[in-house]
Amino acid sequence: MGSDSGSLSIEEKEAVVTKVSSPQSKEIAVEDGDLLSPDVRPAAERQLVRHLDLRLMPTIIIIFIMNYIDRSAVSSARLQGLQQDLNLSGIQYSTVLAVLCASYVPAQIPSNMILNRISRPSYYIPACVVLWGLTSAMTGVTKNYTGIVLCRIFIGLPEAAFYPGAMYLLSRWYTRKELAFRSAVIYGGLLISNAFGNVRLVISIFLLVLVMDLTHLQLMAAGILSGMQGKRGIAAWRWLFFIEGSISIFIGIIACFILPDYPHNTRWLSPAQLRLAQVRLAEDAGEADEDSAQESALVGLKLALQDPKVLIFSIMNCSQLLGLGFINFFPTIAATLGFSTTVTLLLCAWVFFLNFEGFLNDRDLRPPWIFSTIVCAVNAWSADRTGERFFHHCWPWWGVLVGYIIGVSTMSVGGRYFSMFLMAAGYSGFALTAVWVANAIPRPPAKRSAAIGIVNGIGNIGNLISSYTWKSQWGPNYHPSMYIGIASLALSTVLAFVIRCMLVYENKKLERDESEDLKGARRERIEEAARLEGLAFEQALERKRGFRYLY
Numbered sequence: 001m002g003s004d005s006g007s008l009s010i011e012e013k014e015a016v017v018t019k020v021s022s023p024q025s026k027e028i029a030v031e032d033g034d035l036l037s038p039d040v041r042p043a044a045e046r047q048l049v050r051h052l053d054l055r056l057m058p059t060i061i062i063i064f065i066m067n068y069i070d071r072s073a074v075s076s077a078r079l080q081g082l083q084q085d086l087n088l089s090g091i092q093y094s095t096v097l098a099v100l101c102a103s104y105v106p107a108q109i110p111s112n113m114i115l116n117r118i119s120r121p122s123y124y125i126p127a128c129v130v131l132w133g134l135t136s137a138m139t140g141v142t143k144n145y146t147g148i149v150l151c152r153i154f155i156g157l158p159e160a161a162f163y164p165g166a167m168y169l170l171s172r173w174y175t176r177k178e179l180a181f182r183s184a185v186i187y188g189g190l191l192i193s194n195a196f197g198n199v200r201l202v203i204s205i206f207l208l209v210l211v212m213d214l215t216h217l218q219l220m221a222a223g224i225l226s227g228m229q230g231k232r233g234i235a236a237w238r239w240l241f242f243i244e245g246s247i248s249i250f251i252g253i254i255a256c257f258i259l260p261d262y263p264h265n266t267r268w269l270s271p272a273q274l275r276l277a278q279v280r281l282a283e284d285a286g287e288a289d290e291d292s293a294q295e296s297a298l299v300g301l302k303l304a305l306q307d308p309k310v311l312i313f314s315i316m317n318c319s320q321l322l323g324l325g326f327i328n329f330f331p332t333i334a335a336t337l338g339f340s341t342t343v344t345l346l347l348c349a350w351v352f353f354l355n356f357e358g359f360l361n362d363r364d365l366r367p368p369w370i371f372s373t374i375v376c377a378v379n380a381w382s383a384d385r386t387g388e389r390f391f392h393h394c395w396p397w398w399g400v401l402v403g404y405i406i407g408v409s410t411m412s413v414g415g416r417y418f419s420m421f422l423m424a425a426g427y428s429g430f431a432l433t434a435v436w437v438a439n440a441i442p443r444p445p446a447k448r449s450a451a452i453g454i455v456n457g458i459g460n461i462g463n464l465i466s467s468y469t470w471k472s473q474w475g476p477n478y479h480p481s482m483y484i485g486i487a488s489l490a491l492s493t494v495l496a497f498v499i500r501c502m503l504v505y506e507n508k509k510l511e512r513d514e515s516e517d518l519k520g521a522r523r524e525r526i527e528e529a530a531r532l533e534g535l536a537f538e539q540a541l542e543r544k545r546g547f548r549y550l551y
Helices: 010-019 041-078 090-117 121-139 145-159 162-171 176-196 207-212 214-227 236-255 271-285 297-306 308-323 325-335 341-347 368-386 390-409 413-425 433-440 445-459 461-466 479-513 520-533 537-544
Strands: none
Touching (some): 041 090, 041 145, 041 162, 041 271, 090 121, 090 145, 090 297, 121 162, 162 176, 176 368, 297 445, 308 390, 308 433, 308 479, 325 461, 368 390, 390 479, 445 461
């Protein structure tokens, strides 16, 4: 390509993009900046995003499914005798649920700091997947309370790396207005895994088929708990841990070869595509998405701790997860509808048309988590299109509030089942939490990675507390649990509004400060953005002045 690039035909443009799509191609004859040409860039950018969507997104989704299945398997196993076999009291079972947070919560912050400094997240994240799969499998051999508590503590350490790490990795590749929908698609894996985690494997032998064909995973809990009891003298709940842990180990090994690293060193993209990936993010925020020489992991942590938004985000996240604490007890809540264990699990599952005992006047059931996944995707798509964050974050919580109010007002099957839909859809708001943090604290990456780890880590204290707010003695109506949820989500709404007001103020401050000279690390990142984009510093500075926080 040269000065006559403006005359390229459509076929020639596509040929250039295809030519640089493989770093191993011997035909590469373009410079690493040639994909920035106005004639070629739109097609090249679409192809880059498509590559990411086809490799990064499915891998993260599958890992996320297994992440939550392995973490929540205890809740499913309880329905088939785990508590009785291990002689756990009610308080001991709650401790088994809560103790995971003792390692899961604090480990997220150093894990994200490590992830920001290492060059190969494609090794780090899969290694953590293998470790938690191994620990999950070992849970199946526990004989007593001490054994299962130790397994829960150790499974929290590698699992802490995943969600905040995945959100940080996405923020290193996608622009602000691409991030919310991708995050929601990934979080849809969590919502669907609430169905998967509460149903069983039908075919335990064909692990590869199960990994590649998610339609079979819908029967995971129901198949194992109803079909594996006593096989080889092993209780069904132990088979649940063995099989799910083995699948996680297998997925972790495969992920090493699929996940990307960062926009400067991913091996399966060409130099031209890597340059384009860096330019996209530099344009999005007006400065390069790189740390300066002075911005170490500890400096990033210090910057995050000094930002009041991080503290408010953390308390808001803790409060919302406390309000959404029903998720760990969803099978128990469904059991209050009065059906058998198998039907209770299937009510939580990914099955569109079920019909049990004339339930709801013989109508088809529309399971809550499918509804929640659809709401999550549509809500995030709208958030990306509009750039609005506060309302898209909060309105799903308000649906949960209505669900709780229905729950405390009636014990009818229809009313309670409808409230379960509203409750499940509430997780659509949580899916945008890490996205909003990344948008509100975009630079430097060291600060962003620490902020995501802090917010998600402290937020999960809400999960720990919720382990004790859905007590069995409060059943079958669980009114106190729902009152706590109502108060928690109301507080979350107030804090989210405070964050919105802070971002509005910061945008006004940006307008006042745009004429001031930039110095230090901030100037370095703008200079790096100018170099990547082939612009003069003044041009890059002008582009930076168009940046505003999304609220």
